[in-house]
Amino acid sequence: MALNSKAPEGPLAEKWDKHKFNVKLVNPANKRKYDVIVVGTGLAGASAAASLAELGYNVKAFTYHDSPRRAHSIAAQGGVNAAKNYQNDGDSVFRLFYDTIKGGDYRSREANVYRLAQVSVNIIDQCVAQGVPFAREYGGLLANRSFGGAQVSRTFYARGQTGQQLLLGAYSALSRQIAYGKVKMYTRSELLDVVVVDGQARGIVTRNLITGETQTHAAHAVVLATGGYGNVFYLSTNAMYCNATAAWRAHKKGAYFANPCFTQIHPTCIPVSGDYQSKLTLMSESLRNDGRVWVPKTKEMAERVRNNEVKPQDVQEDDRDYFLERKYPAFGNLVPRDVASRNAKQMCDEGRGVGSTGLAVYLDFSEIIKRTSAEAVSQKYGNLFAMYEKITDENPYERPMRIYPAVHYTMGGLWVDYNLQTTIPGLYATGECNFSDHGANRLGASALMQGLADGYFVIPSTIGDYLAATPPKPVTTDHPAFAEAKAGVQARVEQLLSIKGNRTPDEFHKKLGHLMWEYCGMARNAEGLKFAKAEIAKLRKEFWQDVKVVGSGEEMNQALEKAGRVADFLELGELMVDDALDRNESCGGHFREEYATEEGEAKRDDDHYAYVAAWEYTGDNQPERLNKEELVFENVKLTQRSYK
Template sequence: MSLEAKIPPGPLAEKWSKHKFNLKLVNPANKRKYDVIVVGTGLAGASAAASLAELGYNVKAFCFQDSPRRAHSIAAQGGINAAKNYQNDGDSVYRLFYDTIKGGDYRAREGNVYRLAEVSVNIIDQCVAQGVPFAREYGGLLDNRSFGGSQVSRTFYARGQTGQQLLLGAYSALNRQIHKGKVKMYTRTEMLDVVTVDGHAKGIITRNLTNGQIDTHTGHAVLLCTGGYGNVFYLSTNAIGSNVTAAWRAHKRGAFFANPCYTQIHPTCIPVTGDHQSKLTLMSESLRNDGRVWAPKTVEVAEKLRKKEITAAQVKEDDRDYFLERKYPSFGNLVPRDVASRNAKEMVDDGRGVGGSGFAVFLDFADAINRLGQEAVAAKYGNLFDMYYQITDEDPYKQPMRIYPAVHYTMGGLWVDYNLSTNVPGLYALGECNFSDHGANRLGASALMQGLADGYFVIPYTLGDYLATIGPKPVDAGHPAFAKTKQDVVDRINSLLALNGTKTVNEYHRDLGHIMWEYCGMARTEEGLTKAKGLIQALRADFWKNAKVVGANDEVNAALEKAGRVADFLELGELMVDDAQMRKESCGGHFRLESQTEEGEALRDDDNFAFVGAWEYKGDNQPEVLNKETLDFEFVHLTQRSYK
């Protein structure tokens, strides 16, 4: 099947404006005749639901949490990029576009990324108008900080909780529409399937997590804003509830899944302490503005540190290897995430890791504290330091933080065209849920930007085009597709509840995570991936035989919720491995050991792999079929990424 990305022709800077003009409009009086379903209330979902309701559409919004405010966008710490050039340091829309394309290792669409950079400036305006308390200078103007992969300061922030403040802004806009009656909000409700009628998405099936009721909801369009699938690795910086179910169900109903192997491993997370660990905590990338990453120069010194014979402070300057500064003098500690992560892994593989387990390197603030004083450092990063202290019981003002990479974000996701529509008409994917704008690696502070760009400034235009085309005729809830899909959902729940084996669902999840991290994590090989595929298939088969799910459907049943999600991860995991195996090149977060430069950097194969790999589901136990969308680069010249 050919994939039509629908990127408008013409000069880069005019694509979006021209496209907006060419899109059909729904007249104001007709908008109230359309129902739109929005699943997920993070930055993308809340902003889309609010903006569409403001336009006059009837919106039904869904989240599995107890309040829309709790979606995991809330946990983003560092900031949001925007090409405002308030700092007069040479930023521009084109530079943000270029940094993002380059940061993504030339595996994103030029048209999408340029649009993202273009609307980034509107996002900041919008958020400020809503009352988001961004950091300010004494003169009253907005403050900026720097993030990885760029040499300008374009990141807007609200201390260490930019995500929460932006989400509360979108949530407040959503609340206003709920109060107005234009959005009907369903909390503690999980979407379990998409209903398609004649190939168009016309509704969803949900489970009420409080009483188990399975409901059918109709809509003229369905927007999935359900985030990423990092929890396939079991341990990640995602929330415990983050899952792939909505996207995966949509995939099984025909939506293509693009670039599933593109996973972002964030370099600065708190290392794992033991098997009991349920999640990993990120330490914001902003810390790399002032923190210096280092490992001991020799295995001997590292060994002494691991055995706690010496402390980090006792390691002499000469015995320290500030490896990022050494290898990448122009970007230093602020190289992109994939590069920083891979280098930390190299140190550990080299036997120079620190901490009890040896799976960590240092992020040191001693210089910053000397230069700026402890108070200034605390003002910038206080809450992050406190968070670190709570978890590790170590005071980062006195000794360097121990950090190690952890799964953080998934660049892959449902394939969408320029209008954010999946290949299933009427089914849209926004935010991290889609594969769109980050290529093979996402730059820091760009996730918030993309989620809000999709929700506030893209979907309100592009959705109208589709709705105008199909017309406002009400969706027929009596169509047999609804009853059929609902029955499928009920059957699946019953088969999960029938599982009465000897192993908990959580153990399967942990096992899957180990496989994914080991073979489909920071470094991937042909051999390892082949092995992983077999292991996952065996694990999945075992799950459906030996897993244990307690309780009933008609009650609050976290075990059942988890079982459904893990069952989907067990399928997704295999597809990720397939995708990683297919992509015999390294790019961004996807690092194939077979494909690296002499200096150990990711080596792309543009001749054979400059495409988006979109996978098509063909039925249970059938191999998925790869569809390619060729990436055309008209405006940037593909080069080996260099941050030296």
């Protein structure tokens, strides 16, 4: 299938307005005749569900949580970008667009990114009107801070809990529509299949996680806002339930999966402490505004620090290497995430890492504390410092934080056109679930921006174009495709329960995560990827022979839920490896060791790889087919990224 991005023609700055004029509209009186399913209630889902209901559509919203407020958007810390230029520091829509395209290492679609920058300003207004308590200056106006990959101060924040405050804002808008009866909310309901009728998405199959009941739901269109797939790696900063099942089920029904190998390894996370570890905790990137990243200058000093012979705070200035400041004087500690992560890994590979494992670098606040005060630092980052101390039992006001990169975000996801529609007509993907705006690397404070842009401002306009061409006749679950999909879901549950093997879903997940981290993580090479591909195929086979789940499908059964998600991760993991093998270049978070500059930076190959890799499912255990969307750059010049 030829991939048509449907990006409008014409000057960049006029595309979105022109497109909004050209899309078909649904008559206000007819909107109530259309049902829309929204899966996921994070920033992208809750904002979409609320906004679509406000327009008059009947919305059915789904979450596997006990409440829509628990989606993992809630854990986002640092902030949300917007091109308000409140700081008079030279920001503009074009600059935010440019920074995002460059930060993504020129692997995203210009038209989408420009639109994102345009609507970013509306997001702030919307959230303020909802009562989101952003940080403010003494004069009563909104405060900003700077974030990695940018030289202007455009990040709006609510202490270290911006995601929480934005999500609670979207949740309140959603709650209002639930109260009005315009949204029917289904909690504790997990999507286990997408129903396609005559080539159009017409509904979903869910499992009630309390009763185990399998249900079918019909609608005129389906929006997936189901987040990213970082938990393929087992250990990540994602929440425990985050999974790829909704996106993967849609993929197997015909939605192409784009750039699966583009995963973001975040530089500032609390290091792994033991085998029992269930997840990793992020320390917000905003900390790099005031914290300085360093390791001991020599291996010998690093060893003394590791052995607790010298306290890090007692290491003399001359014995420290502030490696980001040294290598990237222009951006210093604020280089983009992929660059910061790779450099931390390099320091540890050189034997200069700290902590008892040697897999950590320091993030040091002593200078800012000296320059201002511990209280001032606490005002900005208090909750993060407290969290760090709870987890590590170390006081970051006195002793520098230990940090290490960890999987944080997935830039890849379901392929969508400019309307956010997947390759299945009537099926849309928003937020982290799609691939659209971040290219090969996402800049800090841009995930919240994209989730809310998609949900509040893009999908409410673009979905009408599809619905207007769909007859406003009631939809039902009578079509045999619903019964068939439901039977498939039930058969899979039965199969998982019937294996009665010896290894738990978590054991398989850990093993997969280890393979992905070692061979498809911060650095990749063809040999390692080929090895991982074979190992994953083997592991998947073992899973279906040896996984152990007890109990039944007609009850709350968390091990069964987990087994289903791990089964999907085992398939997606292999596709990620395939994608990483196909892309014989380095770009953003995808660092192939064979393709590096002399200075060890990512070396792109724009002549051969300036495309979106959109993978098409062709059948169980069949190789997926690669479709390409060539990326056209009319407004930015492709250059080697430089943050020096």
